[in-house]
Amino acid sequence: MDKILRIDVGAPGGPAAKTEALGTYAGLGGRAMTSTMVAKEVPPSCHPLGGANKLVIAPGMLSGSAAAISGRISVGCKSPLTGGIKEANSGGQGAQVMGRLGYAAIVLEGKPADDRLYKIIVNKDGVTIEPADELKGLGNYATVEKLAAKYGNKVACITIGQAGEMKMSAASVAFTDVEQRPTRHAGRGGVGAVMGAKGIKAIVLDDAGMKMRQPADPEKFKAANKAFAEGLRKHPVTGEGLPAFGTNVLTNVVNEAGGYPTNNFKTGQFEGASKISGETQAALENERGGEGSATHGCHRGCVIRCSGTFYDKDGNFVTKQPEYETVWAHGGNCGIDDLDVIAQLDRMDDDFGLDTIEMGATIGVAMDAGLASFGDGQAAIKLLQEVGDGTPLGRILGNGAAVTGQVFGVERVPVVKRQSMPAYDPRAVQGIGVTYATTTMGADHTAGYAVATNLLGVGGSVDALKPEGQVELSRNLQIATAAIDSSGMCLFIAFAILDQAETFQALMDTISGFLGKPFTADDWGTLGKSVIDNELAFNKAAGFTAKDDRLPDYFKNEALAPHNVTFGVTDEELDTVFNW
C-alpha cells in the first residue's frame, strides 16, 4: 500500500486516473486515512454532492496482510446526510484485495461533465476506466452479476445501486463478500450518494497475480497474530456468541434489558422479540437446510465468522443472515416480527444500496406519520420498493428519517446530526446515548459501543440506566474505536481486547511486527485521538457546535418503559467527552 489512486471524474473526455505517492498520508489506513484526507482536502462548507467533495476509500493499516480479521475498509467524505465528516466502515473482500493491489486509498474527486456512469477496473497492470451504460439503473446484485461475467468470479466489487445513482442521503456503497455477493455495505451517512454524484457506478478490484502484504518483522508478526487470534477464539462473545448466532444474538439480550427501541422508539421492549431473535433465526435456518445456521467470515482471514446465509422456505437464497441492527430496524422498530419479511427488506436494501438502519428508522417515522401501520410487513416492503423505484415518496424515504419527519410533519424523529439512531434506546442504555450524541458521525453505535459495558459485562460494568460513568466509558471506547477503524480490524475484536489484556497486547505486537517498529498502547491511543481530532476540526469548520451533540428533547422528556427512565447525562457532561 505505497500509493494513492486518484480519479478526476471531471477530466476532459471522461474520468482520468492518476497514481501518486503517499506523501504526508504515509502510514495511515482506514478511518485515519479517510478522515485525514477529507479534513485536509475537502472544504467543510462545500455541498456534499458538489465537485469539491471527495470520496475516499481506504483499506485498514493491516488489510491485505495475514493479520487475523483485518479486512475492514473505510469510505469517507463530507456526508450528504449529516453535513459533517463521514467514515462508513464495511466488511467484505474489498479491503484485502485493495491492500494486495497496493493502494492505500482510492479517491474520487471533481465534478462529472455529464450524467454518464463509469466503472473503474484496477488490476496488477494498472487502472482502466470505461463507460458503464449497461449498468445504469441496476441494483447491486445485477450489477455484480454483470461485472462477474466480464471480470471473473474472483474480483472484489465496490458498487452503488439505484439509491446511489439517485444521490439519496441513505445510499450505501456495497462491497462483495467471499461469495461475491454485494451484502457488505459502507452504509451510513449517504456515502453512496457521493459515489453517485461522482458518476462512478462500480470499482472492480482484481488482485490476481498480487501477493499478500508482508510484515517487516515476520517472526514477531506471526507469533503475535497467532496469540491475537487465539484471544479472539477464547472470549465468550467472539469465540462463542457471535459464531453461533451472528450479531442477532443481541435481540433477546437488549430486549430483556428494556433497551430495544420499539415502534419508532416508543417503548423499550418488543412483544415479538422472541420471534426474530438470533436463536429463532438459527433454528429456522437449520430447519430450512442448506448450511443451516453455520456461520462464516464476511472476508478472508476472519476468525470470528459471524456471517450467515438466509434462505426462504423453499431453500432459495434471499440474503446474508440479517445483522442485529437490521433485524431491529426492519423488525421491532416497525413492530414487525416476521423474519422472512425482515430478510426480504434486508435484501432490498442491499440491492438498492441503502443503509438498513436509516431505512428502518425512516419507515418507523413514516409509520408514525400514518403511511402504514406498525407491524404491517407487506406495507414496509411496499414503502421500500418505492425507494428503489425512485417515486416521489421513495425519494423522501431514501433521504432518511430527518427529511421524512420534516416532510410529513412528524415531531418524534430519532436522529442526531440528522442521522438515525440504531438499535439501542439511549434512555435504557445511557452509555450508547453519549456516543450517539457526541460522535462526529451522527447517531452511530459503532463509534463507541458502550452497549458492551452497559449490557454485556465486557470491559467492566457500568449501570445502563444511570448517567454515572457513561461519559468516561464512551470517551475511551470512541478513542479505541477510531484506532480499530484505522487498523483494518473488525470492531468485534473490541470484546476480546477490552477483557483480555494479553489479547490487546497481542494486537499491539501484531501491528509492531507488521510495521517493524515499536507500537505501544500509547501509540494506539494517540492514533485514535488524532483521528477524532481531525474529524472534530472538520465538523467545527462546517458549523457544528456543542448544540449538535445533543439527543432530541423527547429522550429527556419522555420516559421509556419498562424502566420508566429518561436520558440523564447532562449537556455539561456531554461537552466533556472530548476533553483529553
Added chain:
Amino acid sequence: MDKILRIDVGAPGGPAAKTEALGTYAGLGGRAMTSTMVAKEVPPSCHPLGGANKLVIAPGMLSGSAAAISGRISVGCKSPLTGGIKEANSGGQGAQVMGRLGYAAIVLEGKPADDRLYKIIVNKDGVTIEPADELKGLGNYATVEKLAAKYGNKVACITIGQAGEMKMSAASVAFTDVEQRPTRHAGRGGVGAVMGAKGIKAIVLDDAGMKMRQPADPEKFKAANKAFAEGLRKHPVTGEGLPAFGTNVLTNVVNEAGGYPTNNFKTGQFEGASKISGETQAALENERGGEGSATHGCHRGCVIRCSGTFYDKDGNFVTKQPEYETVWAHGGNCGIDDLDVIAQLDRMDDDFGLDTIEMGATIGVAMDAGLASFGDGQAAIKLLQEVGDGTPLGRILGNGAAVTGQVFGVERVPVVKRQSMPAYDPRAVQGIGVTYATTTMGADHTAGYAVATNLLGVGGSVDALKPEGQVELSRNLQIATAAIDSSGMCLFIAFAILDQAETFQALMDTISGFLGKPFTADDWGTLGKSVIDNELAFNKAAGFTAKDDRLPDYFKNEALAPHNVTFGVTDEELDTVFNW
C-alpha cells in the same frame, strides 16, 4: 394593547384561553414582542412542531392607532424551516383590529391532545374557542368565506390553508385585507406549520364596539403623524413609484441592473422580464377594466397604497396584484413570462397558505432536478397543485427548496439557513447578499433591504457589484428594519425616512406623541439592536454559528452574467455585521 391572550391548546377538553397583564413585555410591539417572547419562553433546542414551541402574533407598537401606515403584524416562533428564531411580517387588517381589541400578543402554546382543529373568536366581550371541523382541509379563501358568513364581513381573519394543516415548512399564516380576502401573509419560515401543529385553523378578530388606540399626547402625535404622511407622499418611491405600479415596478429595474435571478439563479437577466414587469402589468389591468391599475392599501390607514387587484381576461377576480418577489419567484426564476400564469400561482399560494418566495425558489430547484422545464407555466401550476393536494411530491415541494434539493440530489440550492433567497441575486446586489447571509431569519430581503442603496439610490449610493461598504450598509439597515418591524410601520417607509431627515424626525415625534414621552433616534437604534440581540442569542443557543452566516459556495465560485461577478464580501467581513 394592555394584555396578552394565551391559548393553551393542550388544555383538558380542548384549547383554553387566559388573558394576562403585559408584565415584562410592556411597551413591546411587533417583532420586538415576538422575538423577545420567543427568546425568553421557547427552548432553543425544542422541535418546532412540538409542544414547547409557541406561536406569537403581535401587532406593532402603533397598530390600532391613527398613525399612518401602522398596520403591520408580526408572527414569531422557532422556525420549522430554519431551526432558528422567526419573525414573519404581514399586512392586512389583523394588526389594526387586534390593536383596537387591546391585545399586544396572542400566544398559541402547548400540544394538542388530538388532531381536531379549532377556531378562536375574539371580540369586545372576550374570547371563545370552538371546534372547526367544518374548516378542515379548506383553503384560505373557502375558510374565510365560511367565517365571514358566520361572523360578518367586517371581521379580520387569521387563518391557515392546507399547507399549514399539513405542517409544511413553507406554510404561511394568512391575514385578510381590506376586502376581507386572505391575500396578506406572514409568509416566511413555516409559521403556518406551527399554527397547524397547534391545531388552530383560524383566529377571528372582531373589533365592533372598540375604539382606535389614543395617543398620550394627541397634539404632538397629530402634527407629527401629518408631517410623516406628507413625507411619504412626497418621496418618489413611496409617493409615485409604488402607488403607480405596486412593488412590481422593480422588475425592470433589477433586471436592467443584471441582478434578476433567472432559471434558479443561473443568470442575472431574464429575456421575458418586460412581459411581466409592473408597467406591463398595469397596462394589462387597465385593458381588462374594473378598477384597472388603481392601487389601494392592504390595510386601513395606509398612505402608500401599493396593493392592486388582478383580474383574468374575462374580468373575474384572480388574486391581489402579485408583488415583485412573487412575480420573480413564479416568473423569471422559473423562466415563466406569463402574468396570467403567475397570478394563478399567486392565488394558489394564497389559498393553500404558502410562501410565494419559497415556492418559486423550490419550483426552480425542481426544474433543475428535471421535474419540469424552465418556462413551462402549466407544469409549474401542476407542481403547485400537488402541494395543495398533499401528494408525496407535493409534500416535498411544500417543505421548501432545501428539502427539495436534498430529495432530488440537486447541488445548486439558493438558501441560507435553509430558507430560500428572494428576488435579488447576491452577486449583482452584494449588499443584499450580506443581509441574506447574516440576518437571523435565513435569506430574507426584508431584513435589511440594501437593494435601496445598491440599485435605487435611496439612502445614498453603494456600488451594487462591489463588496466595499456593503457590511456597514446592511448593518444599519438591519437595525432600522428591526425597529420598523417593531413599530407596526410598513417597511416601505424606509425609502422616505432614509432620504428625508425631516420624515425620519416626524416618525420619532409620532412615536413620542403616541407614548407621551421622549423618543429619539438613539432610542430607535437601541430598539433595533435589542431585537436583533435577542434573536442572535436564540439562534446561538439553537446551535447557529458564523458558519451559518454564509451563502452557498456557488455564489462565490460561479460568476453571474451579464456582469460576470461573484459574491465578494469575505467571511471575515460578514462576521463583523453585528459588531456594535
